[in-house]
Amino acid sequence: MREPIIKGGQGGDAPEPNRNTNLHREEGRPVDQMDEKLRPQTLAEVVGQRSVAERLSIALEASKKRGEPLPHILFDGPPGLGKTTFATVLHNELGVELNMTSGPALDKKMDVMPYLTNAVEGSILFIDEIHRLPKTVEEFIYPVMEDFRVDVVLGEGIAARTINLPLKKFTIIGATTRSGMLSGPLRDRFHMHEHLEFYDVDDLARIVAINAEKLRTTITPDAAWELARRSRGTPRLANARLRWVRDYATARADGHIVLSIARDALDMQEVDAEGMDKQDRRYLETLIQVFRGGPSGAEALAATMNLAIDTLTDEVEPYLLRRHFIVRTPRGRRATPAAYRHLNLPEPVSDTDLFPFDEQRRLFE
Numbered sequence: 001m002r003e004p005i006i007k008g009g010q011g012g013d014a015p016e017p018n019r020n021t022n023l024h025r026e027e028g029r030p031v032d033q034m035d036e037k038l039r040p041q042t043l044a045e046v047v048g049q050r051s052v053a054e055r056l057s058i059a060l061e062a063s064k065k066r067g068e069p070l071p072h073i074l075f076d077g078p079p080g081l082g083k084t085t086f087a088t089v090l091h092n093e094l095g096v097e098l099n100m101t102s103g104p105a106l107d108k109k110m111d112v113m114p115y116l117t118n119a120v121e122g123s124i125l126f127i128d129e130i131h132r133l134p135k136t137v138e139e140f141i142y143p144v145m146e147d148f149r150v151d152v153v154l155g156e157g158i159a160a161r162t163i164n165l166p167l168k169k170f171t172i173i174g175a176t177t178r179s180g181m182l183s184g185p186l187r188d189r190f191h192m193h194e195h196l197e198f199y200d201v202d203d204l205a206r207i208v209a210i211n212a213e214k215l216r217t218t219i220t221p222d223a224a225w226e227l228a229r230r231s232r233g234t235p236r237l238a239n240a241r242l243r244w245v246r247d248y249a250t251a252r253a254d255g256h257i258v259l260s261i262a263r264d265a266l267d268m269q270e271v272d273a274e275g276m277d278k279q280d281r282r283y284l285e286t287l288i289q290v291f292r293g294g295p296s297g298a299e300a301l302a303a304t305m306n307l308a309i310d311t312l313t314d315e316v317e318p319y320l321l322r323r324h325f326i327v328r329t330p331r332g333r334r335a336t337p338a339a340y341r342h343l344n345l346p347e348p349v350s351d352t353d354l355f356p357f358d359e360q361r362r363l364f365e
Ligand code: ADP
Pocket: 035, 036, 038, 039, 040, 045, 046, 047, 048, 049, 078, 079, 080, 081, 082, 083, 084, 085, 086, 175, 207, 235, 236, 239
């Protein structure tokens, strides 16, 4: 599960790339500081997500022309697809200060207060995992997002009074892997909602080729494509796999990444031809072999796999859903025939075989 250790620094006026960001986080999947070096710094460097990038460039242009802060923006989508990257890029493009925090780090109103009162005109406050903001903090920032003011209660009981503290006009950028968990009032206070999709193989291959250069290594186009194809549509994973393949090429060959090296390195890491790793396969095996293909609730699956439920729902399932290896029904997750084929398991012949629990349930209905 992603742990929110995201710090923001103090900024000046010059748009030095990434000056105010100092990120480190864990997500269950391999992540390290090196990721920061590979992060695009300008909108032109961003690969893929074209329609999102286009809308953001319009918002940027308008904000620059009017001399006003950007509108509040909400990014949602699975981990590693570029939510933090877009926030970083917007701050670089505008040359404004960026402060970073996350929902779980803002436990109390007083935790968020310094971010609000220290925010300079036009700056950006990035709140990762915003769906995990406690309700009291969430309500506290409503007037911030609407009118750039906080309401502070001084004193207690009959002597209590509320004072309105005006703030500078700044932008809140929220990121979430679970937009469904966001309350309606919070969601409505964001002026732009941008959903990030998994990347197609061509875009990921471009990212791999660009990042190979940043890592001062060489890769053939077919090896870059192979790596992209086996990275679950996720740039962060493509970066992690690229680094592994680079190490493998250095240790086992002359450092140049060719197709056979990429294939061998990924095979050794137990990443299969579809880009699924051990955890993905364990999920499908559990669903098929323990729960007989489902339907199964996420809690039961997570408990059986001894995995945090957030890791299961935020990191493992989205790509399996996207690849149609599983479907979500009101009764829980079900494996599709494609999942059986992928694991080389005999496919159930009838719907009753595929979904036996449904049949049992029908007996009692
Ligand atoms: P998220 O915040 O959604 O979890 P990040 O923005 O941290 O994901 O992205 C993880 C890494 O993937 C970045 O450090 C960057 O190297 C790479 N990346 C993400 N989106 C893009 C993109 N559109 N173009 C190029 N690289 C990207």
